[in-house]
Amino acid sequence: MHEAYPIKYSDYVEKYAKENNISVYLVYAVIKTESGFNTDACSEVGARGLMQIMEETFDWIKYRREDTQTVYYDMYSAQKNIEYGCWLLGYLYEEFGNTDCVAAAYHAGRNNVNKWLSDSRYSSDGIHLDNIPISDTAYYVEKINKTIRIYEDLYSG
Numbered sequence: 539m540h541e542a543y544p545i546k547y548s549d550y551v552e553k554y555a556k557e558n559n560i561s562v563y564l565v566y567a568v569i570k571t572e573s574g575f576n577t578d579a580c581s582e583v584g585a586r587g588l589m590q591i592m593e594e595t596f597d598w599i600k601y602r603r604e605d606t607q608t609v610y611y612d613m614y615s616a617q618k619n620i621e622y623g624c625w626l627l628g629y630l631y632e633e634f635g636n637t638d639c640v641a642a643a644y645h646a647g648r649n650n651v652n653k654w655l656s657d658s659r660y661s662s663d664g665i666h667l668d669n670i671p672i673s674d675t676a677y678y679v680e681k682i683n684k685t686i687r688i689y690e691d692l693y694s695g
Contacts, residue, residue, distance in 0.1 A: 558628025572672035586613035589623030
């Protein structure tokens with residue numbers, strides 16, 4: 539089971555997860571789900587690297603961090619990709635406060651999650667998502683949660 543759910547790039551994952559106040563298991567779950575730990579991964583829509591960061595998202599993070607050095611090609615670097623991905627997860631966690639919303643926003647965007655939270659068809663309390671109207675995103679959130687649990691079971695002993 540450890541082979542199927544590896545702990546790779548742990549120096550970067552631990553450093554940037556801690557800096558951004560997020561669980562290392564969330565980071566590993568995103569990397570496993572997004573790229574299967576392939577630093578050269580590139581999706582058909584152009585997302586790059588371990589955590590599959592889109593160029594528009596990269597530009598937004600770069601601006602928010604006031605980073606003048608990093609370029610989009612750097613998303614193929616494990617260190618830079620994990621640094622940016624963890625920053626984004628931390629930002630989303632600060633905004634939403636729960637893993638379901640964080641994972642949904644990582645997959646479908648913050649604006650969609652904010653719309654869903656303000657719609658009683660999708661959220662009864664404006665904080666948690668009772669259901670997610672995009673099936674791909676609902677599946678993604680389910681997969682992230684399942685993968686987090688597997689990582690916790692395997693490595694938190």
